[in-house]
Amino acid sequence: MQRDHQWLKVRLQTIWQKYFPDVQIVNNVFVKFGRPATTRLGSIKYGRRKENRNTIITINGHFKNPEIPEFVIDGVLAHELTHYAHGFCSPHQQAFRHPHKNGVVKNEMISRGLQDLLKLEKKWIKENWVKFLKEYHG
Numbered sequence: 264m265q266r267d268h269q270w271l272k273v274r275l276q277t278i279w280q281k282y283f284p285d286v287q288i289v290n291n292v293f294v295k296f297g298r299p300a301t302t303r304l305g306s307i308k309y310g311r312r313k314e315n316r317n318t319i320i321t322i323n324g325h326f327k328n329p330e331i332p333e334f335v336i337d338g339v340l341a342h343e344l345t346h347y348a349h350g351f352c353s354p355h356q357q358a359f360r361h362p363h364k365n366g367v368v369k370n371e372m373i374s375r376g377l378q379d380l381l382k383l384e385k386k387w388i389k390e391n392w393v394k395f396l397k398e399y400h401g
């Protein structure tokens with residue numbers, strides 16, 4: 264299956280329903296592939312509009328490559344959704360002062376049953392990412 268924007272959108276919806284059903288969708292949330300990058304796997308930000316702000320989740324453009332397992336993409340989407348749930352770049356009430364400090368993302372993901380996915384993702388990145396970049400980056 265071609266990994267296009269529609270595919271990415273469906274993956275985000277699936278993860279949202281499965282692991283974040285209590286997190287309300289309170290604004291427009293867009294997901295897209297960004298540029299192929301070496302370190303940043305994903306990011307979340309607000310769009311430019313100042314009222315009814317949009318949330319934009321960007322996934323590393325390298326992840327269009329079928330060599331990247333789907334669980335890596337799912338892990339990154341879940342990470343960004345955790346930020347959304349915690350009120351970072353989303354209208355939800357901000358739950359913490361910093362988005363990553365004290366392992367709040369990891370803890371949230373574990374509490375939502377994402378520990379296995381997280382483990383698989385980290386393991387794959389650790390063992391394969393540098394090799395992948397040597398073959399495909401630039």
Ligand SMILES: [Zn+2]
Nearest residue numbers: 342346362363
């Ligand atoms: Zn993050």
